[in-house]
Amino acid sequence: MSDKQVWTEIISPQRGLFDVRLSELWRYRDLIALFVKRDFVSIYKQTILGPLWLFIQPLFTTLTFFFVFNKIANIPTDGVHPVLFYLSGITLWTYFSDCFIKTSNTFVGNASIFGKVYFPRLTTPISVIISNIIKLGIQTMLFLVVLCFLVITEGVEVKINATILILPYLVFLMAILGLGLGIIFSSLTTKYRDLSFLLQFGVQLLMYATPIIYPLSYTHGKMRLLLSFNPLTSIIETFRYSFFSIGQFDVWGLAYTTVFSVVTLGMGVLVFNKVEKSFMDTV
Amino acid sequence: MSDVVIKVEDLYKQYRLGLVSTGTLAHDINRWWHKVRGKDDPYQLVTGENNRAVKNDSEYVWALQNINFEVRQGEVLGIIGKNGAGKSTLLKILSKVTGPTKGDIKVKGRIASLLEVGTGFHPELTGRENIFLNGAILGMTKFEIKSKFDEIVGFSGVEKYIDTPVKRYSSGMYVRLAFAVAAHLEPEILIVDEVLAVGDAEFQKKCLGKMKDVSGQGRTVLFVSHNMQAMSSLCSRIIYMQNGTLAQNGSVNDMIKKYFDDTIALNAGKPIREYIRDAKHYGQEVRIETLACTDQAYWRDNVKIKFSATRVNKNISEIEFGFGINDSSGLRICTYESDRSFTFQNSDEVELEIALTEPKFVPGKYFINIGVRSLNRTLDHIEFGASFEVLDIDVNGTHFGFTLGSSISGYIDTRAEVVQTVSNKKSERNL
Numbered sequence: 001m002s003d004k005q006v007w008t009e010i011i012s013p014q015r016g017l018f019d020v021r022l023s024e025l026w027r028y029r030d031l032i033a034l035f036v037k038r039d040f041v042s043i044y045k046q047t048i049l050g051p052l053w054l055f056i057q058p059l060f061t062t063l064t065f066f067f068v069f070n071k072i073a074n075i076p077t078d079g080v081h082p083v084l085f086y087l088s089g090i091t092l093w094t095y096f097s098d099c100f101i102k103t104s105n106t107f108v109g110n111a112s113i114f115g116k117v118y119f120p121r122l123t124t125p126i127s128v129i130i131s132n133i134i135k136l137g138i139q140t141m142l143f144l145v146v147l148c149f150l151v152i153t154e155g156v157e158v159k160i161n162a163t164i165l166i167l168p169y170l171v172f173l174m175a176i177l178g179l180g181l182g183i184i185f186s187s188l189t190t191k192y193r194d195l196s197f198l199l200q201f202g203v204q205l206l207m208y209a210t211p212i213i214y215p216l217s218y219t220h221g222k223m224r225l226l227l228s229f230n231p232l233t234s235i236i237e238t239f240r241y242s243f244f245s246i247g248q249f250d251v252w253g254l255a256y257t258t259v260f261s262v263v264t265l266g267m268g269v270l271v272f273n274k275v276e277k278s279f280m281d282t283v
Numbered sequence: 284m285s286d287v288v289i290k291v292e293d294l295y296k297q298y299r300l301g302l303v304s305t306g307t308l309a310h311d312i313n314r315w316w317h318k319v320r321g322k323d324d325p326y327q328l329v330t331g332e333n334n335r336a337v338k339n340d341s342e343y344v345w346a347l348q349n350i351n352f353e354v355r356q357g358e359v360l361g362i363i364g365k366n367g368a369g370k371s372t373l374l375k376i377l378s379k380v381t382g383p384t385k386g387d388i389k390v391k392g393r394i395a396s397l398l399e400v401g402t403g404f405h406p407e408l409t410g411r412e413n414i415f416l417n418g419a420i421l422g423m424t425k426f427e428i429k430s431k432f433d434e435i436v437g438f439s440g441v442e443k444y445i446d447t448p449v450k451r452y453s454s455g456m457y458v459r460l461a462f463a464v465a466a467h468l469e470p471e472i473l474i475v476d477e478v479l480a481v482g483d484a485e486f487q488k489k490c491l492g493k494m495k496d497v498s499g500q501g502r503t504v505l506f507v508s509h510n511m512q513a514m515s516s517l518c519s520r521i522i523y524m525q526n527g528t529l530a531q532n533g534s535v536n537d538m539i540k541k542y543f544d545d546t547i548a549l550n551a552g553k554p555i556r557e558y559i560r561d562a563k564h565y566g567q568e569v570r571i572e573t574l575a576c577t578d579q580a581y582w583r584d585n586v587k588i589k590f591s592a593t594r595v596n597k598n599i600s601e602i603e604f605g606f607g608i609n610d611s612s613g614l615r616i617c618t619y620e621s622d623r624s625f626t627f628q629n630s631d632e633v634e635l636e637i638a639l640t641e642p643k644f645v646p647g648k649y650f651i652n653i654g655v656r657s658l659n660r661t662l663d664h665i666e667f668g669a670s671f672e673v674l675d676i677d678v679n680g681t682h683f684g685f686t687l688g689s690s691i692s693g694y695i696d697t698r699a700e701v702v703q704t705v706s707n708k709k710s711e712r713n714l
Binding site for chain 2 (some may be wrong): 006011012013028030031033034035037046113114115116117118134139191277280
């Protein structure tokens with residue numbers, strides 16, 4: 001036996017900060033696919049309406065918003081039909097907050113599996129993101145159906161412009177932002193559970209700091225400046241702009257969001273990777 | 284000599300005791316402060332062996348200390364030790380579930396670990412869906428699972444229920460399906476922890492057979508179990524762990540025998556629980572304080588019994604001790620009594636160790652009753668105070684019974700050898 005022999009793996013206390021092993025993640029792509037499938041198959045089992053819930057949730061929230069914010073509070077929607085305004089905002093917001101909250105539970109929620117078998121831990125949050133992208137796709141259909149319905153029945157004006165081509169990019173940006181934030185929180189909650197409480201209402205509050213129920217143009221001065229620091233602002237605004245040509249298309253805002261998201265994801269992966277090794281002892 | 288596939292070097296693992304949540308922030312800050320000044324981690328200084336029975340002032344504990352060993356390709360390495368010796372921690376580190384505190388492990392080849400059967404099984408999914416999910420979690424690709432799907436279902440024996448959600452399965456079916464998936468993994472190194480404790484006897488046999496096959500194919504197996512019979516029939520070498528350290532490393536029989544011998548030391552010293560004293564006035568004059576025996580023994584191997592007693596009433600003399608052995612149905616197998624002149628002599632405390640040499644117990648579980656008498660008056664009596672199990676193999680691995688592998692039970696153990704066979708008719712045995 002010689003020391004020259006080739007070891008395929010060395011298990012050591014600390015892994016290098018940048019030793020992320022993405023190739024390993026690729027080897028487990030089947031697992032990611034199966035996790036996604038599991039999420040879809042299992043979630044609506046033993047329900048009567050099944051996947052219809054995917055439509056019921058945003059529709060009812062939209063109606064609620066319509067009555068509360070539009071009819072009662074009289075908040076304008078920038079000339080966009082209020083139902084479409086809220087539905088677009090809710091669809092995107094649900095997508096982002098699901099990406100964020102569900103990935104933030106990665107370590108704590110999967111502790112029983114993670115404690116028994118090793119597979120790249122990143123497979124779980126990534127599968128959550130993919131499930132949510134599919135869900136977003138289905139809900140976007142709903143948005144389009146409602147849009148067509150309103151065009152036909154009420155003659156709502158739709159001015160689609162070229163920015164619609166960057167919609168996939170917006171979805172991607174939200175995914176990496178949600179994933180990045182989610183895995184950072186997930187890494188920290190293994191030790192400090194307080195954060196999961198903070199997160200729950202934090203995300204709720206964040207919705208009000210994002211132009212979901214009001215248009216950006218409704219804000220002025222300091223409020224507007226504050227909103228421009230929210231990386232989600234430009235995404236939501238761009239989405240609405242691409243369908244109705246109303247609102248704001250801010251290239252610099254999107255550039256800021258891109259940088260913010262990429263940096264967040266990068267930090268997230270590094271933190272996650274570091275915590276991954278020892279979290280079983282603290283979770 | 285075949286290749287070394289696992290090399291464990293100076294492995295340490297530290298855990299924190301008590302509530303992990305409180306004070307973590309303070310510890311983290313303190314740790315960081317030491318690190319900034321270039322000093323050692325202040326919480327790693329704690330030493331001392333990990334004995335769970337002894338309360339330690341320190342908040343941190345070493346679950347593993349200074350572990351060094353090598354495993355060669357094709358070996359089946361058994362790891363034994365009492366609960367809390369660090370066996371599972373070691374397997375967890377090997378299977379990358381948690382990292383070591385110090386030291387490292389060098390591995391050659393793909394590791395699959397089976398610390399639990401059915402990890403990741405989702406109750407709402409069908410058996411078929413769970414085979415794929417569980418297989419992928421254990422590291423198989425979809426293609427691998429597909430190609431072995433029929434084999435897996437066949438092995439599990441739950442064909443009929445394969446499209447039913449597993450939450451409708453009986454616990455036995457669940458375990459069968461789960462083990463079937465795991466059994467069809469084809470890693471170079473397989474790590475198995477106690478999973479054989481589940482399922483019925485027939486299925487356990489099947490699992491053991493499967494593990495033998497795996498090792499026969501040149502794969503390496505690391506195996507933790509308290510089932511010494513499985514250990515001695517499967518393993519080629521055994522590591523014996525004690526209090527987080529590697530106590531010994533040697534041949535299968537030596538290690539298992541040492542483990543059996545040590546169990547008595549572990550059990551001795553525990554005070555007798557009051558409820559097994561069958562009359563209230565017992566133990567008032569002479570009191571049996573502790574009683575222990577070897578946990579498990581090979582067939583025809585020595586069984587040790589150890590007990591201690593105190594004389595409360597100093598005037599009592601002519602004390603005799605007696606103990607009896609009952610089988611699990613309560614039937615008395617044998618009774619032993621000491622000489623009537625046996626006394627405490629000068630001391631008021633006595634501790635005795637008795638060895639039943641070359642006992643002829645048939646394999647099974649036995650209970651020890653013990654009593655103290657003086658002038659035909661019972662002073663103390665403990666029923667079912669301790670128990671031991673006789674395995675159905677002897678030190679050399681020979682099975683009890685007249686043909687290998689057949690299980691025979693009953694009350695009398697006598698040699699049964701085939702002396703003559705008569706063709707087609709009946710066989711005569713020397714009973």
